[in-house]
Amino acid sequence: MLFSDIIGQQEIKRRLLEWVRNDRIPHAMLFFGPPGTGKLAIAVALAQYASCRERKERDSCGVCPSCVKFGKLVHPDLHFVLPVMNTQRVTGKPVTDDFIQQWREAFLSNPYLSEYQWYEAIGAENKQGFISKNESQQIIRKLGYKPYESAFRMVIIWLPEKLHPAAANSLLKLVEEPPEGTIIFMVSENTDQILPTILSRTQLLFVPPLSEEKIREGLSKRSDADPALVEDAIRKANGNFNTALQTLEQDEQEQVYFDYFKGLMRLCYKREIIAISDWVDRVAVLGRERQKQLLDYSIRLLRENFILRMKQDRLNYMSAKEAEFSEKFNLFIHEGNIRELVESFTLAANHIEANGNARIVLMDLSISAVRLLMQKSPVTG
Template sequence: MLFSEIVGQKDIKRQLIQTVAEQRISHARLFLGPEGSGSLALALAYAQYISCENRSPDDSCGECSSCRKYNRLIHPDLHFSYPFFAKHKDDTALTFIEEWREAFLKNPYLNLDEWRLQLDADNKQANINIAECHQIIRKLSMKPFEAEYKVLIMWLPEYLDKEGNTLLKIIEEPPQKTLFLLVAQNQDQILNTILSRTQLLKINRLKDEEVKQHLIETIHVPALQASRISYLSEGNIQLAIQLSREESDHAFGRFTEWLRNSFGNKGLQLIEFSESASKWGRENQKNFLRYGSKLLREVMMVLSGAENLIHLPENEKEFVVKFSRSVDLNKTEALISEIEKAHYHIERNANPKILFLDVSLQFTRILKFNTLPKGTHYIYQ
């Protein structure tokens, strides 16, 4: 993985390269960033840059023996640890290394849901177990085979339970030329004993424009659709890639028609919409609801006097401005609340036909009959 292959994060790349140039390589570094920000890809690119036999001031060469092995994730001094779904108590990350290589090489921005789909997870909980901790200690106790450094990249250390304390000594006093690169999304869920022994590197979400350009140049998504997807994904390149595979360009028309039919109390059309939405598939339903929630948040921006901060395609911006004249903050908050509750229940396999019809009725109560649920906290001026 070359730095040049990673979307955005120019400042982070520069900072990492500088630590190598100045020989300030920390033995334990925590890459902390939201899902889809490229944290895992950055950790691998950093490890490859350190091990590269002919690196330039800006990137790995990509051609030396070390880089070729890194590109296939088979370098003998590169080790991975990650959450998995153990079927036996002796299972470790090494048990699933072929699946891991396939998943990462296919998409270096993968999330836990995509990783779960790669495995036969059933209903098992993901974790990094005690057997894996012992395996890490054994692997890192050996001398490097080829490179100057041995590297362990641990993805999602949040899934280390108290067994993670087994690693404290080797993290704090590692064998010579050993690097721990932890890649996390939620700092609060990491064991404090591990957190205190790492050097923190915070990685921000990607900019919408960076996501948009990646979709246009790499996946060849049309510009208008790329603009809509980048807005919806909120800097999450993994979500943007997922949305690019779906019919996300229909979301605007579907959602605005849903609101209009709810406002007009058109029962037959709402029933037909619910039947149609029930056939989209769970991920498409979740993405549709996510899109609607974001669009209504832009309505709240207009109602709050921040219209100049809206960055939407012209047709969506026009709708947001017009719709804001028909609602207030109370109604908009109530609509968003219903959408978010629906998203929660879709994730938990609620019956989509019943769910979408129920939300349609709630929309009608709010928009047509001005009936707001309890807990709406904005006050009429």
């Protein structure tokens, strides 16, 4: 991880670089602040810079053997401590090493990842992670060895607020008097939950929310998305780059689902069965999770069109493209077919979740939609 890969935070980078150049790196640092600001990435970049054999004035070289290993998170002198828990694959007394491969993949794909995204990556999104006493004792042992390649042994403790009280107490002495050549980085999003005795032994570094300008700059390097979607993601980010990424990804995916939905509705209205069959073939290869998301999206848009048809515009929540399409489409959604349309899409989603044959399920749904879209609105008094 290079400092140049990290969005914004120039003042913190400048300060850290100066510490390394002047050989004044604190033995224990705690990066804290709101989520999605780059705290974890900064800690990794600092560890890499401190170990780089050909470091430049403002960054690691990125190509020496040490940097190459840091780039893959496989440097033997870099250790991680993460909140973990029992999963289907790992039971008993789980520690970070049990999940290190998933961690490398998760961090390298998104250095701004959230705690929840980490739990998703290890298949435990419905559980709460923690850092056990067993984990802290293991780290104490690891840091007792001499460095293999670097001048330092380094440990990054992500979310120290997840330390079990027994684990926190066992780390106190290590934080206060680490072995020579040891650097401890902590990365926190809630310092109120960290033992005051640990906080008092660390150099505190606040990492502030990112400006809209910096988030825009970061998104431009990672995506060529529609500018309107980018601006929407920036507005919703509130200084959190990970939120911006997630929003943009969701908006882009919804655009794909919108195109599928719009295409199907037009084909159903025209009763073009061969073209509908082609549509089914395309959607059938998306995978079960994407198919479910498409059906859920379709249900939402059907309901939005019914609300629009009932002249309740103030209750509508649609994008500009959805609203433009719905100006005409809402005329085909009414009290005579909305309930059955929603039920048909919901039933299809349930069948997909139960591993039903996607082509059969989607074709049956499409035929139902053909029939329902042909229904006229019932005459009302």
